Amino acid sequence: MEALAEGELESGTSLNQEVDLGEFESDSDRRAEAIRILKWLKSFDFVFCLHLMIDILGVTDHLNTILQRKDQDIINVMNQVSSSKKAIQEIRDIGWEPLLEKVTLFCAKNEVKVVDLEYEYFNGYSRRRGSQVNNLHHYQVDVFKEVIDMQLQELNHCFNEANTNLFFCIACLCPSESFKAFDLQKIMKMASLYLEEFPTEYDLRVLEVELGNYIKDVREDERFNDLKSIGDLVKKMVEEKKHIIFPKIYLLMKLALILPVATASVERAFSAMKLIKTDIRNKMSDRFLSDSLVSYMEKNVLKGIGNDAIVTMFQDIRPRRVQL
Template sequence: MFCIKHDILIPNFDEPYSNSGRSRRKIVDHTVLHHFRVEVFYKIIDWQLQELNDRFNEVTSDLFHGVACLNPVNSFSSFDIGKIMRMAKLYPDDFDQFSMGVLQNQLANYIIDVRDTNKRFSDLGGLGELSRKLIETKKNLTYPLIFRLVKFALLLPVATATVERAFSAMKYIKNDLGNRMDDEFLDGCIVPYVEKKVFRTISNESIIKTFQDMKPRRVQL
C-alpha cells in the first residue's frame, strides 16, 4: 500500500537481495524479504529496545509493571501478584516485612473478589475509576494495602511531572552566572518559578511586607 501510494516499484521478496554498495560478483545468500525483515526491521526494533533499556532502569521498570498490573482494564487482564509485590518493595517505609506478607494474602483474595465475584468492578476504565469503586463498595477498608498501592500509582504521574519541572527550572536559574548560590537560596528561587500559578495570585506588596517583617532592617522597602 505504501509503494502504490508513492509510486514506488514493489520489489519481489523472493528474489536474491542485491546490495548496490557491494560488488555484484559476490554471491548473495539471502532474499529481499530476509533483508528487510532481519537486517532492517529487526535491527531497528533492537535499537529501540536498547534505547528503552538505557532510559528505564530495573527499578523504573518494576514500578511501571506494578502500575500496569493494578490497572483494571479488560477485567484485570494484566493482574500479576509477583510484579505488584516487586512494586511494593520500592516503598520500604510503607511496606515492611510483615505488611508484605499481608499484602500478598490480600492480593490473592482481592483478584477473586473484584474479577470473578463482584460484577461492579467489570468494565472499569482505569485506576481512577478503580479507586472510586473501591471507596463506593468499602473495599478500601477490606484491602487497605492494595488501596494504598492504587493511590501511589495515581500520584506517580503528578510527582514525576513535578520533579521534571523542578529540574527544568534549575537549568534556567542555576546558570553560569548563578552557579555559586547555596541550596537554600536555590530552593527559594525554584519554588516561585515552578509554582507560577500560585505566586501570580500573591501581590508584590504582600511579598515585600513579609520580607520586611522577617527581621529588622535598616531601610524600609
C-alpha cells in the same frame, strides 16, 4: 540618495554616514550569510542528515505523542516503547541502503551534487591527514549508526529493564475489563521493591492474602465494573470504604499513582536548575536555590498572587523602619 536630491535630508561633512554605512554593511552581511546558508542547504551532507532524522523522528515523535496522552494505559505505553526500540533497531540493521537510495533520488531531483562514497571524506575545512576514512565510512558509521545508537541509548536509559518491569507490575492493578490485567505474582514483585512500606516477609504475606480476597471482592461488585484507570479505582475504593477493608492494597495503589509524578518532578527540578543556577549565579545558597526552583516550577500558581500580597507578606516578617 532620493531624499538628498529632493532636499529632505541635509548634506555635508559627517552627515548621513552612519546610517548609510550601517545599512550597507548590514545588507552585505545578510547577503553573505544567505549565500552561505543556501550553499549548505543544497549540500549532500544536509540532505543526508535531513532524511536520516525524518526516519528516526517518525518513530520517536509517534512514541512521544503516545506518552503525552493522559488517557493512555501503562500496558499500551510500554508495548509502544518496546515497538519503538525495535523499529529504530530495524533502521540500524537494514535501513542504510533504503536511506541512501532516497537521498540519492532526492539529490538528483533537486540538482544536489552526490558525493563519491569511495573518496576520502572532506569536512569542508581540511582533510583528515593520515586518515583512511572515506565518505562511505563517514556517513554509514560516523553519522548513520552513531545517531541511531544515541537514540537507542537514550530510550534504554529512560526505559531500562528495571523500570519497564516496574511499570508492567503497576499495570496489573488496572481495573479495566473486569481487572483483566491482574497478576498476583507481578504485584507481589512490585511490593517487594518498597522495603519501607513492606519491610518483612510477614507484611508481604499479609498483602498476598489481602490481594486474593480483594480480587474476588471487586470482580463480583458491579460498582467496580466500568472503571478504566487506577485513579478511578482509588476514588471508588474511598467512596465505597474498601480502602479501610484493604489498607495494604490501597497503599500499593497510592505508590503506583505517585511514581510518575515523583519522577516527573525530579526531571522538572533538574531542568529548572540548569536555567536558574548558571555560571554567573553558581554561589547562591541552598535555601535561595530551593525557593527559586519552587517559584520557577510553580509559576502558574504564583501568577495568581498579586504584588500587594507579596509586599504585605514581607512587611509582616519583621518590624521595619519604612513601609515597603
